[in-house]
Amino acid sequence: MKKNPLVLLVDDIPQNIQVLGAILKNQGYSFALTTSGAETYQLLHKTIPDLILLDVMLPDEDGFSICKNLKADERTKDIPVIFLTAKNDTSDKVNGFKVGGVDYITKPFEELEVIERVKNHLQAKLDREQIKAYNKELEVIVEQRTNELLKKERESILAQFIQGVVHNIRGPISSALAANDLIHAMHADLNDKINEGIHGQQLINQLAEVWQILELNSEVLRKMASNLESMLRKSRTDQMQENAICDLNEIIQQELDFLDVDLKFKNQVEKHFHLSVEKLPVFVLQGDIAQIFENLIKNAMDAMYKTPNPMVRIESGSDGSFHWFSVEDNGPGIPEEIIDKIFDSFFTTKPLKSDPNALEQIPIGTGIGLKFCKKTIESYKGKIVVEKGRSIGAKFTVFLPAFDFAH
Ligand SMILES: Nc1ncnc2c1ncn2[C@@H]1O[C@H](COP(=O)(O)OP(=O)(O)OP(=O)(O)O)[C@@H](O)[C@H]1O
Ligand SMILES: [Mg+2]
Known part of the structure; x- marks a missing residue:
């Protein structure tokens, strides 16, 4: 005391x-x-x-x-x-x-009664204060740890992203190079024919072939340029540090372009998009919403890692004062007994590390994804709601206050 x-x-x-x-x-x-x-x-x-x-x-x-x-x-x-x-x-x-x-x-x-009651209540007050102090300390530690993990997660998403970029660019570069080699090889033959004055159908056919290869190369280069452009746009908007009026649909579209570099997402998941026709302006840091969307997609992909025909459905819309988007999957869904915990810091059903010797790679997790989503959404005075998917699976809907242009 x-x-x-x-x-x-x-x-x-x-x-x-x-x-x-x-x-x-x-x-x-x-x-x-x-x-x-x-x-x-x-x-x-x-x-x-x-x-x-x-x-x-x-x-x-x-x-x-x-x-x-x-x-x-x-x-x-x-x-x-x-x-x-x-x-x-x-x-x-x-x-x-x-x-x-x-x-x-x-x-x-009664002297003894006074002494005991006073002593007890002073001690109880001290205990309460100590618990309060411990809780405060704990909150600080959890906050620090969460931020560290978020940073790591961002870095790992970035690393994954770079792998995707490399993968997506290495392929086209080698086919463009191979095509160039082919033109190069044909060049000597064509030169000879031109020098010898052979200008017949054969030469025309060969030139048409070269033309086709060049067209193909242009297509490949255009695709690469557009890939790079979408990545650059994303890295630029992720670094923007001030809230701005953004269209929810545009953020989602940009994220989908970005996620398309992930081959698994691109090829193995059936996708249904139902984005609203009208714009959905919200006043946010675009990178925040992008990260929330990435987290929800990553969770859906993780949940469906054993699902035979994985499917995601992405929708957006508005109820007037709130604009919303949802990510729904057809994975196993979220068991009733954990649904209240999934937004807590460090709550996860995934292992923290993957076992390098395991035959199948089980998705890993730290349990901060949804905590980050909820915290960020609430900082914008929005909310995140989870429910069952239409048949099985899980559906997360994010509501954000509609930007009021009259304001
Ligand atoms: N789409 C989903 N389907 C089924 N369960 C889900 C889904 N999304 C989240 N969960 C459950 O909620 C838990 C918490 O999710 P959260 O994103 O916070 O952490 P995590 O994905 O486990 O790890 P991290 O996001 O830090 O890598 C998950 O471990 C999982 O059990
Ligand atoms: Mg997660």
């Missing part, structure tokens, strides 16, 4: 003050005295005691009303209040609890 807990005695009867004062002093408590409501408020303005012993009858205001006021004030609401009541007055005891008192001591005072 604190070295010298401060106990405030609020009473105007000299005999009570004398008896209680002596008991408290003997216990080594610091002790303050006020004799009216007005005086009490004045003192509490300057000092916050660890406990208050409050008489019911005071000259200017009754103890219940004082206690009620203290409990309504943020500064004083946590100070335990023990009422001093007459032995047989049940209604005083009941009223004391009703206005937020923690206990009562009856008159005439």
Whole structure:
């Protein structure tokens, strides 16, 4: 316990003050005295005691009303209040609890009773404060850990993305090079024919072939350029640091272009898009919404890793004041008993690390994806809702306040 807990005695009867004062002093408590409501408020303005012993009858205001006021004030609401009541007055005891008192001591005072009750409530207050402090510390640690993991996750998404880029560009580059080699090989033969003055159908056919190869190469290069463009656009918008008016549909479309570099998503998942025709303006950091969308898609893909015909359905729309988008899969869905936990920090049903020797690669997770989504969406005054998919699977819907142009 604190070295010298401060106990405030609020009473105007000299005999009570004398008896209680002596008991408290003997216990080594610091002790303050006020004799009216007005005086009490004045003192509490300057000092916050660890406990208050409050008489019911005071000259200017009754103890219940004082206690009620203290409990309504943020500064004083946590100070335990023990009422001093007459032995047989049940209604005083009941009223004391009703206005937020923690206990009562009856008159005439029994020294041992006073000592025990005061000691217990001081200890209980100390325990509460300690728990509060631990919780605060824990919150800070969880926040730090979450941020570290989010950073790691972003890095791993980026690494995956780069792998996709390399994969998508390496293929076209080798076919463009092979085509070039082919033209090169044909070049000598064509040159000879031109030099020898052979300008017949054969030459025309050969030139048409070269033309076709060049066309194919242009197509490949155009595709690569557009791939790079979409990646550049994404990295640019991910780095934007200020909220802006963005169209939800456009963000989703851009993310889908980006996800298309992931071959698994591109080829093995059946996709249904039902995006609203009208624009859905929201005032956000585009990168935030992109990350939320990526998380929901990644969760859906993870959930469907054993599903024979994986399917995602992406929809968007508006109910006027909120615009929304949803990601739905046909995986195993979310069991009833964990549905309340999936938004908690570090809640995951996936292993933290993959087993390099395992035959099949089980999706891994840290359990921060949905926590991040919820926190971010709520910071925009939106909400995220989870429900069952249409037959099986899970469906997550994100609602964001519609941007009000009239504002
Ligand atoms: N589409 C889904 N279908 C089935 N279960 C899901 C789906 N989305 C989330 N869950 C469940 O919710 C849990 C928490 O998801 P969350 O995204 O927060 O973490 P994680 O995916 O496990 O790990 P992380 O996102 O940090 O890599 C998942 O482990 C999974 O059990
Ligand atoms: Mg996840």
